[in-house]
Amino acid sequence: MKIAAALAAIVVALALQTTLAGLVFRGTAALDFVLVVVIYISLVAGPGTGLLAGSVAGLIQDSLSSGILGIGGLAKTIVGFLAGLIGTQFIVTAPLSRFMVFVLGTALHAVIFMGLYVLLDLRQFPDPYGGVAGQALGNGFVGVVGFQLIEWLPGFVARRRAGRPLRR
Amino acid sequence: MALADIRQRPGMLLAAAIVGHLILISAQVQTASGLPVLQTMTFGAFSEVQRGTMSIVDGVRGVWFGYVALQEVQRENASLKQEVQTLQVRLQEERALAQRTDNLRQLLELRERAGLETTAAEIIAAGASPEFRTVTIDKGESEGLAADMAVISPAGVVGRVILASGRASKVQLLIDRNAAAGAMVERTRTQGVVVGFGDGSLRMQYVPGTSDVKTGDLVVTSGIDGIYPKGFVIGTIENVDRGPGSYHEISVRPAVDFSRLEEVLVVRTPPLSKQVPEGGDK
Numbered sequence: 001m002k003i004a005a006a007l008a009a010i011v012v013a014l015a016l017q018t019t020l021a022g023l024v025f026r027g028t029a030a031l032d033f034v035l036v037v038v039i040y041i042s043l044v045a046g047p048g049t050g051l052l053a054g055s056v057a058g059l060i061q062d063s064l065s066s067g068i069l070g071i072g073g074l075a076k077t078i079v080g081f082l083a084g085l086i087g088t089q090f091i092v093t094a095p096l097s098r099f100m101v102f103v104l105g106t107a108l109h110a111v112i113f114m115g116l117y118v119l120l121d122l123r124q125f126p127d128p129y130g131g132v133a134g135q136a137l138g139n140g141f142v143g144v145v146g147f148q149l150i151e152w153l154p155g156f157v158a159r160r161r162a163g164r165p166l167r168r
Numbered sequence: 169m170a171l172a173d174i175r176q177r178p179g180m181l182l183a184a185a186i187v188g189h190l191i192l193i194s195a196q197v198q199t200a201s202g203l204p205v206l207q208t209m210t211f212g213a214f215s216e217v218q219r220g221t222m223s224i225v226d227g228v229r230g231v232w233f234g235y236v237a238l239q240e241v242q243r244e245n246a247s248l249k250q251e252v253q254t255l256q257v258r259l260q261e262e263r264a265l266a267q268r269t270d271n272l273r274q275l276l277e278l279r280e281r282a283g284l285e286t287t288a289a290e291i292i293a294a295g296a297s298p299e300f301r302t303v304t305i306d307k308g309e310s311e312g313l314a315a316d317m318a319v320i321s322p323a324g325v326v327g328r329v330i331l332a333s334g335r336a337s338k339v340q341l342l343i344d345r346n347a348a349a350g351a352m353v354e355r356t357r358t359q360g361v362v363v364g365f366g367d368g369s370l371r372m373q374y375v376p377g378t379s380d381v382k383t384g385d386l387v388v389t390s391g392i393d394g395i396y397p398k399g400f401v402i403g404t405i406e407n408v409d410r411g412p413g414s415y416h417e418i419s420v421r422p423a424v425d426f427s428r429l430e431e432v433l434v435v436r437t438p439p440l441s442k443q444v445p446e447g448g449d450k
Contacts, residue, residue: 051185
């Protein structure tokens with residue numbers, strides 16, 4: 001059930017990513033919804049599930065893009081694993097700590113992703129710091145908000161149901 | 169169930185995922201030389217394995233040949249040492265043989281030059297007493313040797329036979345205290361008598377003080393003594409002193425190195441003192 005939910009979340013994130021592909025900040029996508037979902041799954045489910053989710057999501061994302069299949073997958077796998085590790089080793093429930101995980105996860109993802117491309121002499125990323133920083137902040141914001149929404153939504157629905165008058 | 173089990177080992181799962189992704193990436197990327205990265209990486213990795221294997225093999229081989237096989241080297245070393253010793257002995261033998269051949273060649277040349285009837289002999293012993301400078305040669309009466317026969321060498325006069333037995337003879341060296349020979353200075357033909365002094369040197373006596381002799385003059389046999397053939401080298405004048413009398417006191421350095429004598433020629437021409445005059449009785 002959890003796997004299905006994770007796959008569904010990844011699919012939704014990919015759909016959002018492809019829809020909002022035009023949202024670019026200084027040459028770098030302003031948001032990486034797939035990465036946000038991977039980090040979220042990792043924090044919730046642990047490193048094993050996190051790296052599997054990152055691997056699957058990254059491979060799908062790579063296959064839908066024109067890049068080398070596996071580079072994004074590798075980056076998201078490592079990020080998913082480390083985020084899951086942090087989630088299991090530390091208490092990451094406060095918005096700020098979650099925000100930091102998203103920001104650092106995004107930065108690490110960029111380092112691995114861009115580093116591999118540069119290392120293989122396949123692509124250059126001139127002055128990537130601003131774009132990466134913007135994406136990290138954006139992912140952090142979206143991630144924290146998403147976390148809050150997901151945690152808040154079940155309670156809200158329950159309250160709504162409890163407060164609704166019975167119709168006879 | 170299996171997936172849940174795998175997820176309990178995230179470390180291994182991560183390693184497998186990373187390797188899988190790297191293989192996937194490598195299969196798509198080409199190096200600058202146009203070869204796929206996967207192939208290059210595989211070759212590079214395997215070449216390192218080969219290098220490591222080779223290093224291990226070389227190490228084992230080095231240990232074997234450097235240490236274990238040294239027992240064989242030790243045996244070989246001992247054998248080579250023995251061979252070297254054998255060769256050194258053989259070299260000395262060859263060298264001695266060459267020296268002996270050279271000596272004999274010189275003797276042969278002397279024999280031909282002198283035109284005398286001679287017998288080559290080898291010195292087999294030195295004198296029994298240091299007071300008497302004699303040697304023993306390996307030829308005796310059976311080879312026609314007799315007392316008072318002159319003994320010469322390529323360098324000069326050696327001495328005379330004083331005793332001949334069947335197969336050996338005793339030779340009195342010219343440097344013996346009791347030895348003497350008729351001599352003359354080759355340059356001026358001044359005559360005298362050379363006597364031994366016992367200490368390895370010679371003295372030329374009875375040379376008039378008015379005679380022209382000087383250091384460096386060659387002294388040869390005069391033949392007047394009836395033993396030594398005329399003209400054989402005795403030595404070189406080392407020093408000339410005006411003696412108290414009417415004669416020079418002349419020191420002569422022998423031409424022959426008596427300490428290194430090995431082969432000599434015995435002049436079998438009978439001494440004049442023993443020659444029978446033609447028409448006379450024996």
